Amino acid sequence: MLTDEIRKELQSLQDKKYREFQAKLIPTRGIESVIGVRTPQLKKYAKTLVKREDISEFLNDLPHRYFDEDQLHAFVVSEIKDYDRCMDEVCRFLPYVDNWATCDQLSPKVFAKHKPEILEHIREWIRDDKTYTIRFGIGMLMQHYLDDDFKKEYPKLVAAVRSDEYYVNMMVAWYFATALAKQYDSVIPYIEKRKLDEWTHKKAIQKSVESYRISDERKSYLKSLR
Numbered sequence: 001m002l003t004d005e006i007r008k009e010l011q012s013l014q015d016k017k018y019r020e021f022q023a024k025l026i027p028t029r030g031i032e033s034v035i036g037v038r039t040p041q042l043k044k045y046a047k048t049l050v051k052r053e054d055i056s057e058f059l060n061d062l063p064h065r066y067f068d069e070d071q072l073h074a075f076v077v078s079e080i081k082d083y084d085r086c087m088d089e090v091c092r093f094l095p096y097v098d099n100w101a102t103c104d105q106l107s108p109k110v111f112a113k114h115k116p117e118i119l120e121h122i123r124e125w126i127r128d129d130k131t132y133t134i135r136f137g138i139g140m141l142m143q144h145y146l147d148d149d150f151k152k153e154y155p156k157l158v159a160a161v162r163s164d165e166y167y168v169n170m171m172v173a174w175y176f177a178t179a180l181a182k183q184y185d186s187v188i189p190y191i192e193k194r195k196l197d198e199w200t201h202k203k204a205i206q207k208s209v210e211s212y213r214i215s216d217e218r219k220s221y222l223k224s225l226r
Contacts, residue, residue: 002057003069009045010068013037026067028099035068039105042068046075059089063096070097074106083114087121094125094133100167103132104139111140115149126157134161135171142175146182155179155187159195169200176200177207180222181214191225202226 019036026034049055055076064070073093080086086108097103111118118140125137138158145154158175161168176196179187194201205226209219 001061002052002054003061003064006049006058006069006072007066010035010037010066010072013041013045022067026099026101029067033065033067035066037068037071039071042072043075046072046079050076050079059092062093067099067102070099070102071105074102078106078108080108081110083110083117086110087118091121094136095130097132097136099132100135100170103135103167106136107139107143111144115144118144123157126161131163131165131168134163134165134168138168138171138175142171142178146179150183150186152186155183155190159190162197169197170203172196173200173203173207176204177211180204180208180218181211184214184218191222 014036015038016036018038019031019034022036023029023031023034049058049072059073059076064073074097077086077089077093080089090106090108093106097106122137122140125133126141128134128137138161141154141158145151155176158172161172163169173196176187176190180191190196191201191205196204205222208214208222214222
């Protein structure tokens, strides 16, 4: 079975010190589920696997046993060039994503060429009840819709998110910090009018103040809104 072949290859690439380091960064996964393969090696391996005709065997074999397999899965899907196939695989995989790292590594390249199509999916993901599906949706909105495709309705979608989950609220804060750097005039009212919950509001300001893309003058003003 392809999964067994992949698992054997991942074990051969294991870095035990990196395994210990990585396990500390992923509190939702125990060290027993981490092999310890470095990201550049996973990405390189993914580019080889995506060309295989039997890759569906691995992609359909969910849930995976190891965190590294989840990471590899995210990298393989991110390399799929056919939009419809890629979206199908994203939607199949998202319910199994259980940590911030895999969520954030899932970034399909083909999405950049299909922004109108992914927008409706983003709306659905943000309204989902699963932590990392919501986080992924906000991340895609941040990645693809804060430049030329920005519309004032998009930050409203994110501001409406209410969650007790740290990894959701952290992504909301990250979104608004990035939006303040790219679409300041449209987004600053959300901070001025305190449209976010208190923790997320303060975290968004903190991340903005730490950003090199925001002027010192604007940083001073943001500090006054804490």
